[in-house]
Amino acid sequence: MGNLKLLFIHGAGGTRSKWRSLKNFSSSVYEVIDLPAHGDNEFNIISSIQDYAAYIDQSIQEDTIVVGHSMGGLIAIELAARNKKVKGLVLVASFYELPVHPKILDKLADGEFPESLFHASYSKEVSESLLEEERQELDLVPIEITHADFQACTEYLEGRAVLSSLKIPICAILGSQDKLLPRGAGDLLRNIKPDMHILEIEGSGHYVMLEKQEEFHNALNEFVQIVEKQTV
Secondary structure, three states: OOOOEEEEEOOOOOOHHHHHHHHHOOOOOEEEEOOOOOOOOOOOOOOOHHHHHHHHHOOOOOOEEEEEEOHHHHHHHHHHHHOOOEEEEEEEOOOOOOOOOHHHHHHHHOOOOOHHHHHHOOOOOOOHHHHHHHHHHHHHOOHHHHHHHHHHHHHOOOHHHHHHHOOOOEEEEEEOOOOOOOOOHHHHHHHHOOOOEEEEEOOOOOOHHHHOHHHHHHHHHHHHHHHHHHHO
C-alpha cells in the first residue's frame, strides 16, 4: 500500500472493536485506536471534538489517511485541518455536523441507551447475529462517556467551514439506508466539496463497515489508491 498509513477512529460510544472487520482488510499498514475513556484507553474523559483531535494530533508523525466513523469523522475533519501529515480523509457514515435530538441526550443522561436509536443505526436487512454482537458492544463503554460523546457531536458547529477549507483528497462512504445522517447527505457534502469522492453502499445502515464489509473494504481501497497516486 505504498508509504501511506491508515488511522481508524471510531464513533460516539464505540471502541476500536467497531473496526473488527479490518482483520479481512488487504492492507497491513493501519492503526485502530480507542479514544480516551473508551475501551482500553484509560486517559481522562475528553468532552469536545476539538480536544479529541488535539489528543490524536500529536501521534500522527507520518503520511496518513484518517478514516473516521460518525463522530470519528468529525474528529478526522479537525485532524486534517491541524496536521499536514494527513494526506487524505475518509468520512464513514459521517457528515460535517451531527446534532443529536435532545430526547436522546436526556435518555443517555438518565443512564439509558435508547432502544429506538439502537435499531435505527442498522439497515432493515441486518443479521440477527450482528445485532447481538452490537448489543454486547454497548456494554464496553460507560453510559456517561457515551452521553459526553453525543453532547460533543451536538456542540460541534465548525465542521462545514473546516471541511470546505481542506485541500486534500476527501471521500465519504455512506450507507443507502443510514437513518442517522441528513437525507441526501452525499449531495450536501458535494455541494461543499465538489471534488469529494462519494461512495454510497446499497443496503447498509449507519455501521457500513460492519454491515457491508466487503463493499466497504473495496470502496476504501479504491480511495487509498487515488491518494497514493497524488502523494507520490
